[in-house]
Amino acid sequence: MNMKTQVTSLGRHPASNSGSVNPPVHHTSTLIFSNFRQMRDYEQGKGTHHGYGRHGNATVDALCEAIIQLEGADRCFITSSGLSATILAIQSCVGAGDHLLVTDSIYGSTRKYVMKELMRYGVDVTFYDPLIGAGIEALFKPNTKAIYVESPGSLTFEVQDIPAIAKVAHARDILIIADNTWATPVFLQPFELGIDLSIQSVTKYIAGHSDLVMGAVSCKHAHAKLVEDVFLHTGVCAGADNVYLALRGLRSLVVRLKEHERSALKIAQWLESHAKVKRVLYPALPSDPGHALWKRDMTGAASLFAFELHHADEAIVEAFINSLHHFGIGYSWGGYESLVIAYQPAAQRVATTWDKDCWLIRLAIGLEDADELIADLEKALNS
Ligand SMILES: Cc1ncc(COP(=O)(O)O)c(C=O)c1O
Structure with a gap:
């Protein structure tokens, strides 16, 4: 389906929402279970009932569904900002003692997070030339777990050869994290290029009206558990009103x-x-x-x-x-x-x-x- 047509219907289910064209805004902290068994099923990862507002609700599901379809992903996690989406993606891939390769063309606040926070927690970080391509292999260490790309860089606009980087990285089980905010899924299909975790600052083109900050991390099933665990443990969720506004922006x-x-x-x-x-x-x-x-x-x-x-x-x-x-x-x-x-x-x-x-x-x-x-x-x- 043409994406212009697709964005008008994604995440909308009028028949399940009393005929409303737009998904309703669910203002929820607590979600009530019908009975104890449903709660136990939820705790054991069964069923579809949400357990707590921080973990999601039907409004968030609508935006997730839309971004999943657009990015060609299996899962999507909506976060409080583009920066928290970036942090979620990075923390899903590296921990103390691991090595992360980061493009030198990175967005300024992401650079600050990496240099002032991530390094403090014992992650070894190497910045690389964004034009390095497959040559990045020379920078691999036995503990390299992920490569962060941003193409083009949002300050200096170098385009990275993501497929070439992904090819040498995947041969060593190294994951590719990409900030895909500039191109959006409309102009770049992340998983086709070899990206494993795709980040959007929803704040930018998706929301489109300069009235909120929000982020998203999308991935295939293979990496969903990595991201889900960090998402559930760090509380980086977005508020329902902002999610509604982001969905409204997405239509155009x-x-x-x-x-x-x-x-x-x-x-x-x-x-x-x-x-x-x-x-x-x-x-x-x-x-x-x-x-x-x-x-x-x-x-x-x-x-x-x-x-x-x-x-x-x-x-x-x-x-x-x-x-x-x-x-x-x-x-x-x-x-x-x-x-x-x-x-x-x-x-x-x-x-x-x-x-x-x-x-x-x-x-x-x-x-x-x-x-x-x-x-x-x-x-x-x-x-
Ligand atoms: C390329 C890029 N990625 C991520 C972010 C962070 O997004 P947010 O402002 O939603 O935290 C920005 C913000 O300007 C950005 O330019």
């Missing part, structure tokens, strides 16, 4: 993404041809070094990319950003509104080097008119 995911992509490509192409722009980091552009891999592995592009100005220092970047009218100065992306941030990648790298003076300006292109956004950018570039 495919049409929004197509529009986001159309506008982002137009704006990226325009920026690329501007005399003041040194380069645009966006895999959907044929000039991008990751274009061939992107084209091979993904069916579309998100609307998040970065560019670099010629001769930009902090004062120039500041003047540019302050001159923008349609771009909010704010973190996150995937919502209906355009956003801008600027940063120096060199400060966040340990396995790869960046020019220490390089400033990147990252745009999250929203659903505004692309020509108006271009006019805004042009005015700011001339300021």
